[in-house]
């Protein structure tokens with residue numbers, strides 16, 4: 001088992017990464033009078049009994065949501081908060097987010113607003129959640145076409161990553177997680193980007209040692225960025241590379257066409273084109289990024305007729321300022337810069 005620490009003063013927490021951690025989960029959960037396991041139907045069917053068995057005689061209750069992005073809204077939040085009240089959860093209880101990023105974002109949000117905040121722990125089960133969404137304390141839900149429009153910054157008490165659960169992931173979900181993994185290579189750590197390129201076959205085969213390294217490195221990079229800028233006033237914005245277009249694509253298609261990671265891959269591809277159009281990225285690096293995304297097998301074409309709609313949604317992005325759309329663009333290997341662009345600069 002490896003441990004990565006997120007340094008946030010009194011809100012610091014450990015990320016445990018290893019094989020089979022689910023079997024000793026009680027050891028990592030910390031103090032509580034009662035647990036609420038929040039999960040989705042797929043994860044519950046695969047791992048619910050195992051988790052329950054490993055909790056032994058502990059007092060716990062469980063709430064199971066429908067899988068997928070369409071659950072990520074205020075209706076689900078109200079249902080969960082009502083259940084928490086019915087189950088008499090207190091400020092000494094703990095919420096366990098047991099699932100992918102959807103479960104994690106909803107569980108963290110519910111924990112952050114119930115009784116003005118009760119502790120929660122992340123037990124991420126998708127690659128995307130293990131490398132990104134379980135770390136950093138962004139919680140929330142979507143409002144209509146606008147992603148994560150309602151939310152809080154609320155850190156978990158711990159993140160417990162059992163790498164064994166990745167082997168039941170559908171191939172599409174695994175590649176979706178690779179979207180955020182590639183992001184970490186581009187935004188800060190060019191050595192890691194080279195590692196990804198060199199090991200792409202082993203990654204696609206889900207080689208255990210390689211995946212352990214990939215997960216640890218992403219958690220380290222994200223943990224360091226979050227420690228520097230918890231509330232996204234500055235450097236944390238680089239984690240949004242690919243997300244201005246990515247989030248708009250998800251919303252424009254009612255969360256039905258792309259997974260989050262797929263939308264981020266397309267977003268990074270298109271935003272790298274914007275960097276080239278602005279003349280801010282070296283030509284060879286432009287090809288390195290775009291070739292790698294294509295080689296992952298991503299279909300990066302979107303129909304031209306959707307561009308106006310895309311821009312309309314991007315106009316509502318949280319990162320925008322001065323009436324302009326914010327883009328985080330690659331300007332050199334491992335170096336990003338924010339550009340505020342108006343609509344006319346995007347129509348060419």
Ligand SMILES: NC(=O)c1ccc[n+]([C@@H]2O[C@H](COP(=O)([O-])OP(=O)(O)OC[C@H]3O[C@@H](n4cnc5c(N)ncnc54)[C@H](O)[C@@H]3O)[C@@H](O)[C@H]2O)c1
Nearest residue numbers: 042067068100101102125126128132133138165168169260
């Ligand atoms: N808070 C953050 O910092 C942050 C960062 C990145 C993404 N996100 C959010 O995360 C969400 C995407 O997360 P996701 O990609 O994990 O999607 P998800 O939670 O919808 O999970 C994807 C699918 O995999 C299934 N699944 C989960 N674990 C499994 C396992 N071990 N084996 C088999 N199937 C399994 C789920 O039931 C679901 O059908 C988006 O809403 C995105 O906005 C948040």
Ligand SMILES: O=C(O)C(=O)C[C@@H](O)[C@H](O)[C@H](O)COP(=O)(O)O
Nearest residue numbers: 132136138147148236239240243318
């Ligand atoms: O943790 C962050 O900060 C991120 O930006 C991580 C992103 O991968 C994630 O998708 C995040 O939810 C996007 O930011 P948001 O503020 O637009 O929700």
Ligand SMILES: [Zn+2]
Nearest residue numbers: 180243260264
């Ligand atoms: Zn993301």
